[in-house]
Amino acid sequence: xxxxxxxxxxxxxxxxxxxxxxxxxxxxxxxxxxxxxxxxxxxxxxxxxxxxxxxxxxxxxxxxxxxxxxxxxxxxxxxxxxxxxxxxxxxxxxxxxxxxxxxxxxxxxxxxxxxxxxxxxxxxxxxxxxxxxxxxxxxxxxxxxxxxxxxxxxxxxxxxxxxxxxxxxxxxxxxxxxxxxxxxxxxxxxxxxxxxxxxxxxxxxxxxxxxxxxxxxxxxxxxxxxxxxxxxxxxxxxxxxx
Numbered sequence: 676x677x678x679x680x681x682x683x684x685x686x687x688x689x690x691x692x693x694x695x696x697x698x699x700x701x702x703x704x705x706x707x708x709x710x711x712x713x714x715x716x717x718x719x720x721x722x723x724x725x726x727x728x729x730x731x732x733x734x735x736x737x738x739x740x741x742x743x744x745x746x747x748x749x750x751x752x753x754x755x756x757x758x759x760x761x762x763x764x765x766x767x768x769x770x771x772x773x774x775x776x777x778x779x780x781x782x783x784x785x786x787x788x789x790x791x792x793x794x795x796x797x798x799x800x801x802x803x804x805x806x807x808x809x810x811x812x813x814x815x816x817x818x819x820x821x822x823x824x825x826x827x828x829x830x831x832x833x834x835x836x837x838x839x840x841x842x843x844x845x846x847x848x849x850x851x852x853x854x855x856x857x858x859x860x861x862x863x864x865x866x867x868x869x870x871x872x873x874x875x876x877x878x879x880x881x882x883x884x885x886x887x888x889x890x891x892x893x894x895x896x897x898x899x900x901x902x903x904x905x906x907x908x909x910x911x912x913x914x915x916x917x
Contacts, residue, residue, distance in 0.1 A: 678706045687714040691734065694725035694750075706733045710763075717743040718759065721750035726778075728753045737763040744769045744785065747776040747802070758784045767794045769811060772802035772827075780806045788814040795820045796836070799827035806831045813838040819845050821868065824879075826852040830860045837867040844870045847890065850897070852878040861886055873916070875899065883916060892917065 680691065691707030694700055702719070709716040718734030720743075721727060729745075729752050736742040744759025747770070754770075757780070761767035769785030772778060780797075783806070787794035796811030797804075799822070806822075806829055813819030821836035822829070823846075838845040847868035850859055855878055862884045866872045872888040875881055877896030889907040893899055893916040901916040 677704060678708075680708045688712045689716045689736075689739065690720045691718045691736075693720050693722065694727055695722045696724060700725070700727040701730075702727050702732055703730045705729075705731075707735070709736045710738045712739045715739050715741045715743070715746075716764065717746040719744070720746045720748070721752055722748045723750070725750045726752050729755065729757050731756045733758045735760050735762070737761070739764045740766065742767045743771050746771045747773060747778055749774045749776060751777045751779075754778055754780045754783055756782045760786045760788070762787070762789045763791075764789065765792045767791050767816070768798045769795070770797045772797070772799045772804055774801055776802040776804070778804045780804050780809055782807075783809045783811075785809065785811045786814065787819070788812070789816060791816040793818045793820075794838075794841070795823045796838075797821070798823045798825075799829055800825045801827060803828040803830075805829070806834055809834040811836050813841070813845070815840040817841060817843045820849040821846070821866070822848045824848065824850045824857070824859060826855055826857060826878075828857045828859060831864055832862045834864040836864065839867070839869065845890070846870055846874050847872040847888070848881070849874045850879040850881060850895075851876045854878065856880075858882065865889065873899070881916075888912065888916065
């Protein structure tokens with residue numbers, strides 16, 4: 676196991692591993708930790724078309740205004756057996772997929788946690804990852820989202836998504852956009868959020884199959900389509916997830 680630690684002293688950023696314009700590096704058996712920066716701390720930062728293969732990687736960012744486990748910026752890595760955690764900052768994200776990042780995420784654990792403003796397990800911003808066997812958790816803070824999709828169309832399967840402990844809102848999946856058309860697909864998964872299991876803006880179609888929705892009802896505009904989906908009491912939900 677290789678360990679990389681970055682600690683900034685009064686600096687603006689801290690990055691454990693920084694992949695920049697690297698098309699296909701391979702990271703195996705790596706623990707990457709970043710802390711101390713006053714702005715952004717990222718355990719692993721993949722920048723500008725960097726699409727590494729990440730296997731057996733643990734990435735942690737803590738203590739910055741924004742703390743990320745893994746930050747993908749215009750990058751689409753293959754992530755397998757990855758643990759990513761952002762904690763101790765004002766805004767914490769386990770995995771942040773930014774600006775046309777479409778990683779393949781398999782057997783990934785992602786968590787945003789801490790007494791903060793917002794905690795997101797996975798944050799997709801104009802990005803559409805494929806998420807398989809992903810456990811994503813938002814814990815504590817003011818607002819928490821297991822998966823936050825901003826103008827994004829992820830495909831999620833065989834995954835566990837949860838948000839709890841937020842003082843103002845806990846959302847399993849939160850879908851928001853100012854314009855455009857987006858589709859979120861969820862199959863064979865569990866989604867938990869006490870405020871809403873799924874919250875849609877009008878631009879979204881959310882399709883849920885063979886999944887458990889536990890907590891608050893689905894809400895918002897757009898389109899909901901549920902097939903073989905049930906709540907915490909194992910009561911079948913109807914075609915619109917109610």
